[in-house]
Amino acid sequence: MSLFSNISIDPPIEVFHLTELFNQDTDPSKVNLGVGVYQDENGKTSTLPIIRSVEQQMANDLTLTKNYLKATGLDIFCTAGLKLLLGDQSSAIEEKRACSIQSLSGTGALRIGLDFLYRNGYRIGYVSEPTWGKSNHQSILQTVGFEVRKYKYWNQEKLILDIDGLINDLESAPEKSIIILHACSHNPTGCDPTHEQWMRISDACKSRHLIPFFDIAYQGFSSGDLDMDAWSIRYFVHEAKHELFIAQSFAKNFSLYNERIGHLVGVFKSCDIVSKFRTQMTTIIRRNYSNPPVHGAYLVATILNNPILYEEWKTDVRAMYERIHSMRQLFYSKLKQLDISGTWEHIIQQTGMFAYTGLSSRQCQLLIQKHHVYIMSDGRINVCAITLNNVDELVEKFYDVITNGDNDTKL
Amino acid sequence: MSARQTLTLTSKHQLWILSQFPRLASTNSWWSNVEMGPPDAILGVTEAFKRDTNPKKINLGVGAYRTDEGKPFVLESVKKAEKLIASENLDKEYAPISGVLDFCQASAKLAFGDNSRVIKDQLYATVQGISGTGSLRIGATFLAKFFPGNKIIYLPNPSWGNHTPIMKHAGLDVKSYRYYDPKTCGFDFNGAKEDIEKIPENSIILFHACAHNPTGVDPRPEQWKELSAIVKKRKLFVFMDMAYQGFASGNIDDDAFAVRKFVEDKHNLILAQSYAKNMGLYGERVGALTAVCEDKDEVERVMSQIKILIRPMYSNPPVHGARIAAKILNQADLRSIWLTEVKHMADRIITMRQQLVDNLKNNGSKKNWQHITDQIGMFCFTGLNQQQSERLIKDFSVYLTKDGRISMAGVTSKNNAYLANAMHEVTK
Numbered sequence: 001m002s003l004f005s006n007i008s009i010d011p012p013i014e015v016f017h018l019t020e021l022f023n024q025d026t027d028p029s030k031v032n033l034g035v036g037v038y039q040d041e042n043g044k045t046s047t048l049p050i051i052r053s054v055e056q057q058m059a060n061d062l063t064l065t066k067n068y069l070k071a072t073g074l075d076i077f078c079t080a081g082l083k084l085l086l087g088d089q090s091s092a093i094e095e096k097r098a099c100s101i102q103s104l105s106g107t108g109a110l111r112i113g114l115d116f117l118y119r120n121g122y123r124i125g126y127v128s129e130p131t132w133g134k135s136n137h138q139s140i141l142q143t144v145g146f147e148v149r150k151y152k153y154w155n156q157e158k159l160i161l162d163i164d165g166l167i168n169d170l171e172s173a174p175e176k177s178i179i180i181l182h183a184c185s186h187n188p189t190g191c192d193p194t195h196e197q198w199m200r201i202s203d204a205c206k207s208r209h210l211i212p213f214f215d216i217a218y219q220g221f222s223s224g225d226l227d228m229d230a231w232s233i234r235y236f237v238h239e240a241k242h243e244l245f246i247a248q249s250f251a252k253n254f255s256l257y258n259e260r261i262g263h264l265v266g267v268f269k270s271c272d273i274v275s276k277f278r279t280q281m282t283t284i285i286r287r288n289y290s291n292p293p294v295h296g297a298y299l300v301a302t303i304l305n306n307p308i309l310y311e312e313w314k315t316d317v318r319a320m321y322e323r324i325h326s327m328r329q330l331f332y333s334k335l336k337q338l339d340i341s342g343t344w345e346h347i348i349q350q351t352g353m354f355a356y357t358g359l360s361s362r363q364c365q366l367l368i369q370k371h372h373v374y375i376m377s378d379g380r381i382n383v384c385a386i387t388l389n390n391v392d393e394l395v396e397k398f399y400d401v402i403t404n405g406d407n408d409t410k411l
Numbered sequence: 412m413s414a415r416q417t418l419t420l421t422s423k424h425q426l427w428i429l430s431q432f433p434r435l436a437s438t439n440s441w442w443s444n445v446e447m448g449p450p451d452a453i454l455g456v457t458e459a460f461k462r463d464t465n466p467k468k469i470n471l472g473v474g475a476y477r478t479d480e481g482k483p484f485v486l487e488s489v490k491k492a493e494k495l496i497a498s499e500n501l502d503k504e505y506a507p508i509s510g511v512l513d514f515c516q517a518s519a520k521l522a523f524g525d526n527s528r529v530i531k532d533q534l535y536a537t538v539q540g541i542s543g544t545g546s547l548r549i550g551a552t553f554l555a556k557f558f559p560g561n562k563i564i565y566l567p568n569p570s571w572g573n574h575t576p577i578m579k580h581a582g583l584d585v586k587s588y589r590y591y592d593p594k595t596c597g598f599d600f601n602g603a604k605e606d607i608e609k610i611p612e613n614s615i616i617l618f619h620a621c622a623h624n625p626t627g628v629d630p631r632p633e634q635w636k637e638l639s640a641i642v643k644k645r646k647l648f649v650f651m652d653m654a655y656q657g658f659a660s661g662n663i664d665d666d667a668f669a670v671r672k673f674v675e676d677k678h679n680l681i682l683a684q685s686y687a688k689n690m691g692l693y694g695e696r697v698g699a700l701t702a703v704c705e706d707k708d709e710v711e712r713v714m715s716q717i718k719i720l721i722r723p724m725y726s727n728p729p730v731h732g733a734r735i736a737a738k739i740l741n742q743a744d745l746r747s748i749w750l751t752e753v754k755h756m757a758d759r760i761i762t763m764r765q766q767l768v769d770n771l772k773n774n775g776s777k778k779n780w781q782h783i784t785d786q787i788g789m790f791c792f793t794g795l796n797q798q799q800s801e802r803l804i805k806d807f808s809v810y811l812t813k814d815g816r817i818s819m820a821g822v823t824s825k826n827n828a829y830l831a832n833a834m835h836e837v838t839k
Contacts (some may be wrong), residue, residue: 004704007557009712011718037504047503059490059497065483068693069476104541104725111724137699140723257505260729287576288548288724289541294694295731 013377015133022374030372031390036187036353037175038252038320040386048255048316050309054302069294071285072278073102073263077297080304081263083246084321085219085230092237096271101264101281102292106217106249107140109264113213113245114144115284116266116277117178122146122211124177126169128153130378131216132187135185137180154189159346159358163197170204178211183246184229185352188380192222192351198232200239212242217249222351223276224321226314237267250300252353253317259296324353327386331355334395343400355381363401371397460810468808469826472819474789475693476658476756479823486691488685488749501734506727508718510539510699514733517740518684518699521663522653522670529674529703536713537701538721539728541652542693543685546700547577550650550681552720553702553713555582560613560648567617568590569602569814571624571652574617574838583615591626596782596794598628604641612646620653620682621666622788629659629787635669639676648682649673657689659788661757663750679703679726686736688789689753695732764791764823770831778838791817799837807833 018034078100092098103109125146127137152165246265359379456472515537540546568589589602657663686697795815803809
């Protein structure tokens with residue numbers, strides 16, 4: 001008789017389950033608009049050539065050992081990552097009050113950052129409504145022990161940012177609440193605040209003594225420009241001078257999903273706090289996984305620190321952005337050609353990998369069941385999965401579920 | 412001091428200097444009250460070693476294998492596997508939450524043996540973990556959430572320093588059972604039995620499968636058999652930590668004896684494996700966590716729950732190291748090279764132990780040093796007390812932890828005599 005006879009099977013995680021269903025589907029016209037990985041025109045998530053060549057070099061380099069990294073990670077990676085994020089001329093870096101801790105990609109950075117905050121007495125965390133994965137931010141916060149609250153973000157009716165609702169919610173947040181902000185390419189809505197709106201958000205955080213915790217997983221994917229995409233963070237750090245945290249993932253912009261490379265950045269008022277922070281992060285990491293994996297860190301560090309590779313990488317990011325951007329435009333123009341009720345402007349106003357279509361969950365269900373188009377139940381689609389080959393058929397299928405969806409008695 | 416000047420100061424020294432200038436400390440930062448975390452005891456040994464200018468200095472604090480030249484060792488099987496992998500142009504897409512499937516399956520086979528009922532009937536729920544630490548953490552978190560009995564884990568005394576924080580922060584209470592006998596520098600079998608007999612039913616007990624860290628003291632096979640029976644009688648849940656399979660005796664099957672015996676005796680145990688030492692993959696963070704289950708249905712349910720625990724930790728694991736390990740385990744020629752290499756590492760350590768004992772005798776030591784060769788694996792509990800250990804550091808530049816533990820990996824044929832002499836001097 002097993003001790004674990006009574007444990008239930010929990011429902012699978014939606015985005016991965018969607019991929020499983022997609023894989024099992026034998027219909028030749030199937031399309032997976034679910035999981036957020038970049039795909040090229042052929043639907044492939046190919047590895048960047050610079051990654052392949054650096055990996056070859058590493059495999060042949062007899063001087064490389066596999067020694068443990070220290071808990072806080074590979075220094076050459078952390079230094080380069082910090083510059084990429086905050087800019088070469090960052091005063092925070094110059095003043096040594098910004099600190100990068102290597103992490104297990106974005107998720108890992110959020111987790112250890114929140115662990116640090118929790119153990120230092122912080123208890124309330126705010127996430128946007130909606131946010132990543134419907135519940136990933138929440139689930140990390142809850143697992144760590146935070147009480148989770150939401151701030152308004154997406155206006156479902158007008159399909160725009162509900163900036164007044166957002167500011168209102170921040171202004172009524174208890175002091176010392178942690179506010180999780182998407183620096184750019186908001187997931188799932190693709191809707192980012194303007195510079196002016198960011199300033200308002202910054203002011204609200206300042207006046208209420210809130211702690212901004214940025215999540216940046218798409219630096220380079222929003223506008224194609226690495227510096228522009230970091231504007232919000234750099235404004236908060238250099239102009240508004242907040243003390244804040246940032247979880248950055250290099251999964252997407254290095255196409256390095258499975259090597260789990262990212263970092264947690266803390267920016268403090270003065271440099272003496274950095275060393276204290278590092279010792280605490282070391283303790284937290286030690287009891288979780290001791291020290292981070294070296295492979296992805298070495299790859300990213302090599303590329304960022306080599307001028308030629310760095311330029312090539314920037315070009316690659318730009319190319320990925322261009323493809324997403326052009327698919328977005330194409331999808332939008334094809335939708336407009338059809339006589340469907342409602343406006344589609346939000347599709348081209350949104351940025352990043354995703355589009356929040358505005359489809360209802362019924363319509364989404366119908367798309368999956370009737371048309372073999374795998375879409376998240378909140379209407380989020382991965383724009384990368386659209387190709388010149390499938391866009392026409394896709395648009396027809398969207399047309400079908402929008403015009404007939406609510407009448408379909410089979411559902 | 413200006414930002415331009417660079418001085419070689421230890422971080423502690425820098426902090427002391429900064430603390431002399433209160434105006435540099437922020438008064439309006441959120442973090443003014445953040446306490447300095449305590450320094451890590453083992454890292455402290457390495458730092459002190461680095462500062463020492465004595466040319467004869469020896470670092471016996473390091474927990475990573477070193478060659479006889481004192482260098483880190485990247486295994487040939489690993490390098491070969493890595494080259495193959497680089498040429499295969501494998502994808503960089505997200506791994507499943509449970510990790511690289513080939514790796515998980517091969518890892519379970521390595522632990523339990525191809526002919527085990529667990530393998531044949533597919534009764535293992537195995538996930539890839541962030542090396543041993545990460546795997547222990549997942550296992551502990553799973554138990555903290557789902558274990559229907561007492562959420563108390565009994566560790567051997569002493570145990571690896573990081574076990575307690577991992578268990579506590581996963582949500583388990585930590586207690587201990589007698590293990591090491593300082594009088595004999597060996598296994599306190601009677602003490603262990605007595606303590607285990609008293610553990611309340613339906614509690615959790617952890618064993619080091621082989622090469623106990625920090626003592627190097629392992630139960631003999633017939634002692635493992637008795638322990639298995641007692642644990643069964645007491646209805647205790649078993650958590651096995653195997654970080655040195657192959658690295659202890661040089662033989663992967665012998666080192667897995669305890670795990671396999673317990674499984675044979677129908678303990679549905681949880682096992683954490685690490686490939687840091689036996690494949691030299693340290694920084695690649697390769698490990699696995701397995702729950703041996705009653706049936707396939709339970710495997711499915713347990714897997715679904717473990718995946719939910721992993722997601723808010725780091726979503727899914729890094730693949731590079733796991734792919735290397737999988738290739739080595741599954742490709743016959745690489746596996747064969749690996750088995751030779753792991754035996755070589757174990758043999759070097761066994762040889763160093765013997766040489767150390769011989770050298771101590773040659774120095775005229777009258778003490779019984781048999782425990783040095785009785786013990787096994789990376790570490791050796793020399794039996795030196797705190798003062799003697801401190802003398803070793805201060806007078807001889809031999810760096811070890813204050814509990815008298817030395818890492819055999821730091822001993823070479825060149826420094827063996829010096830070490831023996833130093834040990835003799837502080838104990839005569």
